[in-house]
Amino acid sequence: MNAAITFGPGDIRVESVQDPIPGVGEVLVKVEGCGICGSDYSAHKPGVKKLTKSKDPTIAGHEVAGTVVDSGKGVSGLPIGTKVAVSPNRPCGSCLTCHRGMSHLCQNRKPRVLEQGGGFAEHMSVFSEQCFPISADTSLLEAAVVEPLACCIHSTNRIHVQQGDDVVIIGAGFNAQIFVQLTRLKGARRVTVIDSISKRLTMASVHGADAVIDSSVTSPEQVISHFPRGADVVINTRGSMKFTKLAFDICAVGARILCYGVAPVGETIPIEPNMIFRKEIQLIGGRSFNNTFSAAVDLIASKRVQVDPLVTRTVNLERYSEIINSLSEGHIKTVVVPNQKTREKSRW
Ligand SMILES: [Zn+2]
Ligand SMILES: [Zn+2]
Missing domain, CATH: 3.40.50.720 (NAD(P)-binding Rossmann-like Domain)
Known part of the structure; x- marks a missing residue:
């Protein structure tokens, strides 16, 4: 598959990597939309001090929507073809923070290896419990912003x-x-x-x-x-x-x-x-979310919160690797659609 791989600040290259293979309890999601978060932009700003610095190449992207296309052993309730919004949180479940009900602040999150990295790629492998099925009326672009909602x-x-x-x-x-x-x-x-x-x-x-x-x-x-x-x-x-x-x-x-x-x-x-x-x-x-992901899915489905007009452009992986080094150009939300033929589509 193609993936936008981050080698360091400002250095993102689209390369072909091995397709992730879903392990026990995991599903393979074909990414159909992955929102670019403010934190994705700021991670590439020159001179930005960060709390942690990963030396290894990574695939970023935590605002993911897509379709389940394969599953590993021990997965039930997520048939092939299910359209889902994917929660990025992978808490350990056993640290003091998790035990005190703040798993979104867990310091021992289960790591993502490169092949199973984030959503700026054609596929990603995730735990089935990270997947929230979306309603038939919800588009995959809307589902790509469930996480920030x-x-x-x-x-x-x-x-x-x-x-x-x-x-x-x-x-x-x-x-x-x-x-x-x-x-x-x-x-x-x-x-x-x-x-x-x-x-x-x-x-x-x-x-x-x-x-x-x-x-x-x-x-x-x-x-x-x-x-x-x-x-x-x-x-x-x-x-x-x-x-x-x-x-x-x-x-x-x-x-x-x-x-x-x-x-x-x-x-x-x-x-x-x-x-x-x-x-x-x-x-x-206020950081991340704790037990509000399904409320976000529901508020989009009921149209009580309007998110579609806020997605002001979509880009493909190549274009993403370029724009991440510039400012958002006034756009409200840019969603990466990995297989989009055109580099950039404005929806303003
Ligand atoms: Zn974010
Ligand atoms: Zn924990």
Whole structure:
């Protein structure tokens, strides 16, 4: 099969490798869509410090949808031809973190060897329990974004959005667009999105943002003046220190701040603990997902959350290996379709 193999930061080559063979309890999935995550882009940014650095070549891609085409021994309930969204989480199940119900934060995840790597390849071999069948009405492109939707549901639950909350979302990428829809479903009275790319802000308005602020032409002081009462919930999908500071500056008494965007390792900002005490601010991290994958499958099937318009382009493996070194060019979500004939199809 063809796979986009990562040899190092900025060095991805499409090569022919051996087809993975499903082992005991595993199925072989023909990948028909694999979303590119913000973390996939940032892994290739020059000078980015990372917590772990794998020296071996890997196949990335954790937002996977496809069709079951083969299975190993001991698999039941997933007949050949089943269309599935694939959860990337492979917790060990036996560490303290797993035993305490936080398997999404497991530090001993079962490793993926190269031949059975991620979704930027024509096939991947996964445990059957990673596969969630999708409804007949769900497209494989929609199924390719079940994983980020599951992450957003997990985080939305953690910040306890309540009916009547004034919500601010910093950033207007895919996750931010999903947070617009989820916080509205939770009963937010107003949702405001802050970003510097006007095309993305327009998308947010179309999908439910009550107000948008273009941060490229609005100073932080002007942004703060939009919220005289302060925001009850601030969802920061951007990791930069500038926006983390803004989150504190615009939050109301009793506010919850979600740290969702991945901040650069080691960067810090000064905060005033007395303000956290005085205003009873809750600072909450949201990472990955825990038991929300099937809710994501269901919300897409019921069309209660619209994800199809957010997939703004599809690319093949070759094109993926090129664009990963550039910025997302304002696209909301790019999905890699390994066997797509054309290099790139825009869906804006
Ligand atoms: Zn991701
Ligand atoms: Zn574990």
